[in-house]
Every structure is written in structure tokens, then in C-alpha cells.
Amino acid sequence: MALRYPEDMMISIGDNAPQFTLSTNGGGQFSFAEAAGKYLVLYFYPKDDTPGCTKEAIGFSEERAAFKAQNALVVGVSRDTVQKHDKFISKHDLHIPLISDEEGRLCEAFGTWVEKNMYGKTYMGIERATFLISPEGKLLEIWRKVKVSGHVEEVLSRLQSLNS
Template identity: 50%
Template sequence: MSEQVQEGQAAPDFTLPATGGNQVTLSQYQGKKVVLYFYSKDNTSGCTDEAREFRDMYEAITAAGAVILGVSKDSLETHEKFSAKHELPFLLLSDTDRVVCQLYGVFKEKNMYGKKVMGIERSTFIINEQGKITRVFRKVKVAGHAQAVLAALK
């Protein structure tokens, strides 16, 4: 388990495959703000609601100078279907070996129906134009989250 990344720290750089046949390296976005959100699984109710909220706030968030990147351990194939089904205008990144999840300290022991399981804790990181983390949201509650992210970008 890695240390938790903190506000004010440089965002750990990474490269992951993304929807649309893209390869994304975080540092390629220097000069822009990045909303990097981690979620557990495509096509589950909470993660679908979260993706839709970001979709619905997409124009406002991009107008604030930010790029949205969603990360889970789902395969690219699953991401492509999920993205198409919900008309997501942002890239979804596939972290099947959970390296990036561990870099950001979001792969944790969770309690699911009374059982302890390892999984992704819903978390969002706002990264500024210089690649520094300016805001960390952990244990995110979906309702209103995209709105809170937009407020933090301003």
C-alpha cells in the first residue's frame, strides 16, 4: 500500500490505455487542470450516476479549463461500451493491474455487505496546470459531487 497523495503534492505521473484508442499520460495535460476521478466499476448504479453527473457538468467543467479523466480497473472493452451507452464526452482509463490506483492510494479494504473486500474507494483529485494536486475528495458521495468539483475549480 502506498502513502496517500496529499493536496499540494505533485500528482504522480502515469500512462494508461484509454477509450477511443488513446494512450493517456497525465503529464501531457500540463497547462490544463485535470479532474482525475477513480470509481469502482462500469455499469454499477453509483458509478453510472457519477459518470452521468460528470457528463452533465462536462461543458461547465471544460469551460473552467479542466479535462475530466475517469479511472477504474475495468477493461477497455467494458469502458468503450459504458462510454457509448451513456454518451460520455470524456476519456475512461483502464487500470487493470491497479498500479495507478495504488499510486493514488485509492485501492483499499472496503466493507461490502459485511464482508471485507479490496476495491477502489471512490475518489477525485483536482490537479492544477503545473501538475500539483490542489484538491482531494475521498469516500465520495455521488449526489452533487460533480457540482462540488466544479466549485473547487473556480
């Protein structure tokens, strides 16, 4: 079983975001250092090509220009393979990078690898969560247990309020 951070050890607003470099779709890599000087919207989602995850990815992808106008990069994270990400992106014409966190280290660092319960069965999985990180690398906002509907707009609105 994966470790679950005690509540007092979980990443919090004001903390420095964990540094990382991981593989992305298209055979690329994304390093936290690439976001230096920009806001980073790092969103964690359970699985490629499932209804909620697809809607969320399409929403962030469709608003990519609006996020860019706010000096923000949007990057998705799941434990799916790079190959699954490539298929997901191609199928839905997505325009945002997707990180493959196969080993789950980034999920652990952000406290999104959690025990879930469905139909009376418990299992470990990714909690849908979004982290807004400042251009200086500090956590500004955390959304946990995200409901997909309206979430992209909420994140964008928060960014706009920071930039006004």
C-alpha cells in the first residue's frame, strides 16, 4: 500500500512546490523549472479517457489561450503511461501537456494518492485535485476533491483575480 501523508504533513498553501522532472506525452519531459516566472496550474486526475477526466482535460485544453494570457501553464498529471496519454490527446484533440507519473512519486508529493471507496470496496487511486503555483514556486491555491463542472472556470477566475 502507498503511504498517505498525515494531515499535518500534507502540502499546504504557502509551501514551496516540490521540484520534479517527468515524462510527458509525445516523448517529451516536463520539469518544474520550465514554469519559473509563470503560474503553474497542475491538475491531477484519475485516468485517461474516462468521462470526468475527459471533460476536465477538454475544458483546460479549450481555455489554454485564456490561461496563457494570465501567464499560466496548465499541465495534467495521472499515473497513465505516456502511450495512453498520446492516444488520449489524439482522440480528443487536447492541447495541454500530460505528465506520466507511473511510479506515483508526484502524486505522493502532492498528497493526491489516496484511499478511495467505490461500491463498498476500498482501493488506492488519484484524488482529482488542482494546485495553483506562483511564478516563484509557492502554492497559492489548492482544490481537492474537485467536481469537474465549473472547475476550469473557477481556476481561471482565481488567476484573473491574482493578475488584476
